[in-house]
Amino acid sequence: MLDLYTAKLTDIRGVTEKKREELQELGLHSVGQLIEYYPFRYEDYTLRDLAEVKDGDKITVRGQLASNPQMQMYGRSKSRMLCKVIIDNFFVTAVWFNQHYLKDKLAAGAEIVLTGKWDQKRLQLTVSEAEVSGQGGSKIGTLQPVYSITGTLTQKWMRKTVKQALTQYAGLIQEVLPRSLVDKYGFMPRRAAIGMIHEPGDLEQGQQARRRMVYEELFLFQLKMQAYRAITHDRADGVAHPLNLPDVRAFVRALPFTLTESQKKVVAEILHDLQEPFCMNRLLQGDVGAGKTVVAAVALYAVVKAGYQGALMVPTEILAEQHKRSLDKLFAPYGVQVALLTGSLTDRQRRDVLGSLQMGLVDVVVGTHALIQEDVLFRQLGLVVTDEQHRFGVQQRSILRKKGMNPDVLTMTATPIPRTLAITAFGDMDVSTLRELPKGRKPIKTYAVTHDMLPRVLGFIEKAAAAGRQTYVICPLIEESEKLDVQNAIDVHVQLQQHFAPHGYVTGLLHGRMTAAEKDEVMRDFSENRVHILVSTTVIEVGVDVPNATLMIVYDAHRFGLSQLHQLRGRVGRGEHQSFCILIADPKNEVGKERMKAMTSTGDGFEIARRDLELRGPGDFFGTKQSGVPDFRLADLLKDFEIMEMARDDAADLVRDPEFWTAAAYLPLRQFLQREHIFDSDVLD
Template structure:
């Protein structure tokens, strides 16, 4: 971590010459420090194994004696299959090499050979990936070899040699960054030793101990950054202390056509408290599908407008923007609050009118898509920014909208319930409010997982609901036929459903349609002029049609768990019992686990936990733009306990006065300086 290593160019490592610095740069490596931070993601174990102790399918290394002449079969001019009998642990084993015909002349009867490959227990076959003859050249026998993510002309062999050379030249300069108290608390090895053992462990146990040390360091430094930011910025009096009319807000809540849940009341109280403080609110509002986040946001926007400021609500799709605008207009109409829509499909004239009204303060709340963050959008007095489904917007998009006001308060919402583990990592700089209750009267959605051969019964199920006056969604993963994926597509399914229900209106909705077409189809579905809507996942987020009671998902095993839960949340919003039918023939264990999770529970937080286990955090959010940290070695799923320890340690440390001045914390303050934490920039 010493700064010197991050200033020494990687070309100073012996052997890094020619085009190699450019090729390393493509991997994000430009300095010696970055090279040493480039950890292997696994190890190849070349420890000799006893065949009586290995399982079928294991990758193993064994030593044996060649007992038969090699046999070569050629397939064309390039492809080949080379086999040779050998004796290993008193077993006759057949070694198989593919496309390595040149080895035939090296395989001599009676010679010893070391082979690494995949073991076939039934046939006593070893499919060889690597082979070597003991005593001839450098041996890997008995070693653990690191495996790095490499690309282009950089090979594993070259990367291993280069890393070894870098440790020889610069290993002595690796400085400790963690205070001794933390090393002692968790029994962690010194940083210098940990970095060396991560790249070249003698045993798997050493590698795991080194990983434990570096995982803790990585998570601790990340959390230290978050906690230091909070300590430095939470009480900064450069936000807006809104002079709220609390009796007026209470009257607005009492006038709603429904009673808020206890959870909604608690969360609203937290938000109203923040709005009155002179620092910038930075709060995440998370809740399950249908938990009532929008009405809480509406009450917050009402409070801000009545205090003399404007509000902005940014959503990911035009359909959702229109729906939110209509909902807010219904709620705000008795109070004279003006709501405007700003999306990409407005005409030039409509856009000019909205922009002018925003700038003059004639519009109180702007609802829109990413059109809200374009350069020519100006607010007269923006006081509150609300983003819905926040993980669908990139970090830069959210911060641009915030900069359109003088440090407005920020409320981000998500209907993807985030396990506490992930929330404290991804949103460590935010306060998190959670809606746990669903509004009273909501009936749990009954979920079934069926196979494709039950399609006729599913169509009969849809017919029963539609004939009773209800509506249904039918979701497909693709728009058109694809040769690569054997999945039902929306256009074919639409034709199929139309044929099955000639007396009903069947609509089609997908992402390639023009915005006006999408809006018209959704309007027809909302008004029950379309009874069955065949769609891609464009309807996944937020669309509210209380009369729809049936959600059918084709090829459901191809969707992530949280996405399936979002889709299921499109039904169950009215008084009638709702159903979700997942049509799937999962071929692997992950697909089967997804179907089981969906039929086991309606709890979005439990779904999210299982989704995180099955897919990992990157896929969970579905985007690299999510703002999630890209850890080099830590894993947000398996290392969650370490993450929570690191957060508590970092929070406790920044509260100590000596942390900000004491000599023992100099390296950590230097790290924060490099991360610009002292520049008073808001984190996002």
């Protein structure tokens, strides 16, 4: 039976084999996918009154040509064409660039509709499109969709093809939402909404259509999450760990520091989950330095003492070694055996660790991607912890989970997002948040400077080194780039080496192209203060802990995202001394300026994350392709947050209703869940 998703693109009139290939480059393989490929904005051809427009606006106006065009040619094919136009009693200069082929169509006295950018001071319109009265179809008063396109595809062809697809296949567009929800919110029918998103009569209609389809997209996402949670809780096929709570409390009391109230609350939530018969799936988010690792250590200790093994997966070898050292210190008095599993181990070391894991001689294994290889087997894996979860693909996390009989899962991230947004976006996870920083942490003083202040920055580094402190210097590139005029790590390393070597200070270099052994050696030298200034790319962004480093310098800081800058800043301020972060940025870069303002005005990672979401949008922010947060076609997690909450509540209510699982009215939704494999024994990701 033909449906939208089996109908071929070449069945649409006007789609050749060549065009089909170009559409496939956009990820479009069926008529259904093309119809659901929505425009990202509209060109507004509503006629405007010149008296009401602002300088720089893109406008559409109607006027009368007051002169024949004057042509100026320069270069081989470049041209500038000028024409006087009377618009709303204004005498306006219309300018066309490189459109000399229009000259013969423009004659004094003709009625014309112009679209372009308005220059208030010069009373000048730089024309992008022009329609002379009586010369073809008009766009006046319409909203024209603008699509993301590639290759030889044009907006005109894309608009025509989507329209043709809707003409041929509109009859196959089926309603997805139950009648109760359509009536509850007064939504237009699905078929009308899809058509109107592609070709809205006016802005109001377009917004109504978008609202309906955004709700549908978020509702289906939430339904998937809520159904999964309901099924896994009912299934109760996890492990109810028989925890020795007095023993765990004694371990917490013996820690070399007191847990913050935030940490105590999160530990209680995790211990509660570990004792339940369903699989824990908890996201632990906290600011840089909020003490997530200690919370994970308590959870791992509790599971080990209950007779199970734990695994901690981190994105880099340096971080794995650091966690191994931290856990060794905490666990040594209790006989908990910790092993390290990374790609750098020799064959013999690796065999020893694998054998010990399988026999249960290792209680906790800390590792990188090496943990998910096929030959890594556990005797009884009870808890999987992944640190910096956005660094791992969905697939990788899933493989590690499958190495145990439905082990509990704790996912940690230092990219905080507003808790309500996290609960909604990660609908299948419980969310715990660490808001406080451990006592005694001094706020990091942050300054934004320009490149001409570099001599003062070097003086600041020298002052820190003279006091026995260390400095990170971060660059965006490894080697010089012809395309980008930005500082690169190799050049900066040479410059700083020449500057500081005469003073007796050692400058090290760290970047992603070095071997793991080379990176480890440099980091070890820096950790043990044999290297005083470390020039690095963002390879040190995550987790490295050197309490003696008190100065973070970031070259070309405007090129980094806000959350990344905050992560980098979090590498200092880990000891008792006052720490500083100096951001060297281009003052002309507008987005960069906003980022510098945010970085110097707050040290709160949640506030930074909120502003980052506003500046970058959720796709980039969540690292959508890796994080498991869906890349929505229409919905925007920030702007459509209220709709997301409505959709979540509606999905939860529906899943709790026994009728949902049996009534014919909900069959399309149950079929959707079936297609999404929610009823499989597999873990949702």
